[in-house]
Amino acid sequence: MNTTSTPNPPQVQWLTIGEANAEQRLDNFLISLLKGVPKTRIYRMVRKGEVRVNKARADVSYKLAEGDVVRVPPVRTADHPDAVIVQPGLKFSLENHILYEDDGFLVLNKPAGFAVHGGSGIQSGVIEGLRQIRPAQKFLELVHRLDKDTSGCLLIAKKRSVLKQLHEMFRGDGIQKTYLALLAGQFTRKKQWVDAPLLKNVGRGGERFVIVSQAGKPSETLFTRLQPYKTATLVRAEPKTGRTHQIRVHAAWLGFPIVGDERYGAVETNKTFSQKGYKRLFLHAEQLAFTHPGNGTKLQFNAPLPDDLQQLLNNEEPL
Incomplete structure (x- = not known):
């Protein structure tokens, strides 16, 4: 038988x-x-x-x-899992926009339009792309995150021990982050400190959004006016805490949402700026500053404002 x-x-x-x-x-x-x-x-x-x-x-x-x-739970794994597909534009950025690298970590000038990791509806992101183009590197993990449409400095650990050290620095005040943002409207104050707690919510469709709520976690951001324009204001934003969508929500709470913010901005305002050529969120992670976790050297990394955003600013009418 x-x-x-x-x-x-x-x-x-x-x-x-x-x-x-x-x-x-x-x-x-x-x-x-x-x-x-x-x-x-x-x-x-x-x-x-x-x-x-x-x-x-x-x-x-x-x-x-x-x-x-x-x-x-019980789940079958593939004998031959499909290879991660890395978009050509992302691969080029990964290979050509590294601001710094040593044996413990690297700093990438992340382009806008790419998620930092794969997720629902997204097969691959920055971290999956790095792992594919560097197969010999056994450990690569995101130290922090940037929104898909945010460009600029992104820190990635190459060792588990370094990841732990950098996480500890992020939890305290060991890493200073600064962003450039274009706010809709005339932001008249030279400096504005925002101390408004933030609470995560999930919509009916599963999308994440954040609101200002006393039930939320403490959240602090310092906004500094850099250049006023006729219909917008360029500011530097320094988050003292690292909450999801913190800068975006705090800016909208002040009444000056970030240009191109489809989640927290005003529809008509975004439409007006879109007609002027603004096709994405105007938020850029300009700078990271911290002490090297290995040798104690003071480090500062700067990512220049992308050409597309700089060209749009050049067309704005300054005040």
Whole structure:
């Protein structure tokens, strides 16, 4: 009698996080673990509570800690996972827009229009692209994030130990970040300190948005006026905390939303600026300054304003 063997069906996994994966985001951990499983499936598993951390639901952005126990539901992984497709424009930027690199980390001048990592509806982003073009580099992780339409300085760790150090610096005041933003309207104050707590929300369609709420987390941003124009104001924004969409929400809360902000700006205002050539969010991560975690050297990295944004500013009427 002929018999055929069938592969064992996938089982629930209970995985204890060790030092190598501590401080890693839950989504990145699962993506590395479940080779060939579509990212949309992974994000859905987390959203539906099929993935648990210490027997509780967790967000995809949860930072794993050593000793955490992660429940991974039964899911088949591909024998030959599809290769990540990196867009040509992103690949060029990854290869040609590195501001600094040593054996512990690199600073990239991220172009606008590219997500920093893959997710729902996005197959790949900056970090997946870097991993593909540098297959010999065994460890590459985002230290922080920039919105898809935000350009400028992005910090990426090449060692787990360095990632932990830089995360600690971000949690304190060890890393100073400054942004350039064009606000709609005439921002008349030379400096404006905003201390308004921010609360994350999720819309019916699953999109994330943030509101000012006393129930939210403490959030502080300093806005400094650089150049007033007839219908807009160029400012420098210095976030003292690192909340999601912080600068965008604080600017809109002041009544001066960032030009091109489709989530927190005014429709008619965006339409007016779009007719003038503004096709994306005018927010640029201009500078990162911190002490080197290895040798103590004071570092400062600057990403020049992209040519498309600079050309638009050149056409504005200054006051």
